[in-house]
Amino acid sequence: MSTCLCPACQQTFPCLSAFDMHRVGSFGEPIYAQSATGKSRRVVGHITSLRRCLTEPEMLAKGMVSNDKGWWMTRPSALHWAQGREEEVVVS
DSSP states (O other): OOOEEOTTTOOEESSHHHHHHTEESOOOOEEEOOOSSSOOOOEEEEOOOOOEEOOHHHHHHTTOEEOTTSOEESSOOTTTTOTTOOSOOOOO
8 A cells, every 4th residue: 555755744644635635835836938929938937835734733624534553534434443443454
């Protein structure tokens, strides 16, 4: 099973959708050069990126949950969170 480890906050996510859910803010938008015709698409710089990781309280407020391994998931799963279930679920 693959996981996503965020290099910024060091949190682990069991899927890409959970990783994407914990990142917010705008990307650094491109700054284009002005041309005589106004049709230039030459990038001369970027606006500062405002992307950041959500804090733990913010992830909880979005409905995300942390499992027994400390991995943040988009929502609790009845299959993986069954009462008294000790073994790890392996999907092949």
